[in-house]
Amino acid sequence: MSRLIVISNRVQPPKTGPGGNQGGLAVALLAALREQGGIWFGWSGETTEEFSGHINFQQGGGVTTATIDLEPQDVDEYYNGYANRTLWPLFHYRIDLTEFERDFGSGYRRVNQRFADTVRPLIEDDDLVWVHDYHLMPLGQELRDRGFRNRLGFFLHIPWPPARLLLSLPSHRKLVETLFAYDVVGFHTEDWLDSFRDYVTKQLGGTLGPNDTVTYEGRTIRAIAAPIGIETKEFEEAAAGNDARFARERMYMSSTGRSLIVGVDRLDYSKGLTERFLGYERFLQQNPERNGLVYMLQIAPPSREKVNTYQEIRANLDALSGRINGEYADIDWVPIRYVNKGFPRQTLAGIYRAARIGLVTPLRDGMNLVAKEYVAAQDPSDPGVLILSSFAGAAAQLKEAVLVNPYSAEELSDAIVKALEMPRAERIRRWEALIDNVRREDVFWWCDLFLAALRGDAGAEAAAREEERA
Structure with missing residues (x-):
């Protein structure tokens, strides 16, 4: 050979x-x-x-x-x-x-x-x-x-x-x-x-x-x-492992019963993070009764820090997350946890499983494997909902996700409401179709x-x- x-x-x-x-x-x-x-x-x-x-x-x-x-x-x-x-x-x-x-x-x-x-x-x-x-x-x-x-x-x-x-x-x-x-x-x-x-x-x-x-x-x-x-079998095993279990329990303990919305992206303008924050802000504006009941964790490790454009992205997101938190936070609740560092895949697998919503909304992406990792990490008996940009390459395969136009704050807000209200039976049906593709085409x-x-x-x-x- x-x-x-x-x-x-x-x-x-x-x-x-x-x-x-x-x-x-x-x-x-x-x-x-x-x-x-x-x-x-x-x-x-x-x-x-x-x-x-x-x-x-x-x-x-x-x-x-x-x-x-x-x-x-x-x-x-x-x-x-x-x-x-x-x-x-x-x-x-x-x-x-x-x-x-x-x-x-x-x-x-x-x-x-x-x-x-x-x-x-x-x-x-x-x-x-x-x-x-x-x-x-x-x-x-x-x-x-x-x-x-x-x-x-x-x-x-x-x-x-x-x-x-x-x-x-x-x-x-x-x-x-x-x-x-x-x-x-x-x-x-x-x-x-x-x-x-x-x-x-x-x-x-x-x-x-x-x-x-x-x-x-x-x-x-x-x-x-x-x-x-992705390496689906290995990732599913990681999501059930001790490191992931510890990460999941940390999320549950820190959330005090609130629904977690998670995004994991390299800090890059193609990932639509500004638009994602604005869509989440629209959700907070339009659904005040849910304030305090959900929170978003955005993990965004920096990259290409010597390129000026990336320095501007970081400064913009720092300011935007601070403004949203300043306007909507309460004494016992912060709507956005914005973290500028990476985590091991086993830890991410636990965070994905703890999240009621996976928010994967790039403005343009060749594939985006985070979407597939989120699907692979879910609990089959109570899976979360994947909200996925129509402009990610993964959208061509993961058709049972909630597909959105990431440029539209209204669509993102509506998709978050839909995901939070989605019955367990529908969540399971959608997840089973998604995981079938992620397993088959690994x-x-x-x-x-x-x-x-x-x-x-x-x-x-x-x-x-x-x-x-x-």
Whole structure:
């Protein structure tokens, strides 16, 4: 069996002891690497005064990771710059926040070239190579330019924007053309796939063929929709474990019988936190009889703190939560608990189970696995209600959630009332449909689906699709 080479911006070394905190993507990729053998390659997150190409190898749990350090200029231009101040806002439909700087593009190309130069000697002739996310879109072309002939796949974990937005990106055509260096390109939803096809056909003059194929200038690739899941079985077990039980009891003791509404999001403008707070405030305004009977816990660990936009988000939410609490709080009740730090997944599983409502309302999201984690953590005999943005990728699968337009404070307020008043029988019916999807289309299913397409294993891919339809 050929090895698997996984390449991503950051690498998460395997943790074998208790308390490991890998996300769902890391769990799936580590499992695939253990099964097939191979290497996970990427940036260490550390800087060096001068890039040398030195690779730090680590082994653990049957997996080898290989990381490199980048220069401070690389981090500023490639990561903080082009990836997170150009591509991220643009691909999340925020052209008003998108920054177009020539130095950012130069840094992006330079780091992708450094990745290609460094990883190329590690790849054997029959290895499968799987590149992840918007940081490394041109990497496939850089590898092909260095004589690479292996099967090569790419998966985008964020939305693909409509052509009218993508056209605002300088060198947009060149960026999209690099994706035709891959054999398979994957997206979370049919919507994002359709947007990609629309750009290729109308802007590049490409053509669509059978079996998800797309052809441009003689190069044919497969472009597929493959929605990522979570490690459902493990998360359900975590929700029933001692750490989760302790977290759940803490929530019950601190709530004194009040209904908990929980949101867990990285501090990012795409997550709709300002709109969520305003929707919750509208609920408090319109339902004064419920004041003191509910509270919202918003967990929002900060990210990309060196990017000015993220500093502004934090300042805005600090002020907004303070204003709402100042206006509505009582001597024994605070309507919003706003926490700027992260928690282990076992703790989050307990918080999810304690929550009557899971509020997952991004303005735009590639998938949003918090929605699936909330479903997996619920008590089957008395589950909570998932309120989910229609603009999250997860909405295409989790149709029994209460779907909302996150821009509308009225809709958010009405959805909270609906969830609080929903009879147990309806909550159970909705949850059973949701958990069936979350169990069936978990992260291992997603991984198998994409790798079957990358290998050209039509039988295995068809079986996965049949399981999805069932």
